Amino acid sequence: MPKLKNSYGKMHERDDNMTGTELMELLDKRLSILNETEREDIKQDYAQHIEMKMSEGMTEEEAVGTLGDIGTIIDETLMAYNIDPSYDKKSEAGQKIRKALNSEFAQKTGETLNKGLDAVHNAVKANSPEELIKLLVKIFGFCLGAFVLFVFGYLIVNLGTSMIRGILPSIFGLDRIVPGSIKLLYIIIFAILVFSAAYNFIQNGTNKISKDIQPADSGETVDVTDGAPKKEAKKMNDTSVSTKLFDIFVFIIKICVVFAILPCIFMLIGTILAQGFLAAAVFMGYPAIGLCIGCLGVNVCTITFLIFVFKLVFGERREKNEA
């Protein structure tokens, strides 16, 4: 995969080669916890620094080079706000969960597609049996994954619709039309997700890989020895694979959770109704107090679940406002 090799190889000397725009993007990304005015102010400082250096006759890259190690600068900037610089690494899982349905997932899908295309291209070009076997194994793995996803999807769709079919009366074929339209809705949502992934892939499929790489540990700015870049590249590779797997995992969970809303709402309506009847029955002297409490429990659970889903989906926006 020549593209990948290039981006990893470039990584360890990234600081010297970084342009002003790249620096600004990195600052935007790593200082996203700060509010916008502060962040713009910080960016302005460095932009002005680079501008001044360039007016003294330096090239843009040299000007960025005078700043030293960008990772250290960002860490120290965060510390100036009493923020633990490793926060974005620690809460990465949390961010992933929130972003999984949006761009993160789409971008990763783009990357994966890109890699896959590279692999196919290489295998065909090399014309070597080993490469082809590797490719076949990969395709098999992909099909297996797709099958698992399909089983998942089947379960979700049926969970969502069979319940409704049970509730609805069979006049005018209502019990067939409503579940059918809900199935259609699910398919449309899925299609939208796939399209947004494809769109992101087209937009930043190729250059995303190099941009996405986090600055490595920013301890000392010692010269990089021959061994170091290889090691670092390997490390990056491992993390990117694991984050990708994690993304897919989170995505599946999220889909399950979100698609479970509908049956959940119906169940809630049902149990609230039942609650009313049961309460009435209790007051009329029937021994239904146990059922009544059970019903209440189900209600509370369902409401909690719905709130959880709501927070999961809309949590990101609120957090942004708070920051």
Added chain:
Amino acid sequence: MNAQFKKGILELVVLISVTGRDMYGYELVSEVSKVIDVNEGTIYPLLKRLTNEHYFETYLKESTEGPPRKYYHLTEAGRIYTETLTAEWEEFYAKVEKFIRENARKG
């Protein structure tokens, strides 16, 4: 020079530079890097921290060339802090100096 030495004293040098007159970011950075050889980028986070701790105030001022510049002004708190740091440094320096001289004589 030892990196830890530099880091410790950088703050004092920055504070003293601004004591006489207000300076804008780049001016301050080039002034400080004349005294201590550090990566210029590391001075900006320090300025941010000192501003957040209210030792500095900042204000924007138009310049003849380019966009307006952000000037740093030492506050009263900053002045007191600078004095404390200077005194600490002098005491520390005197002690170490004395220690070195005594041991040199023994050797």
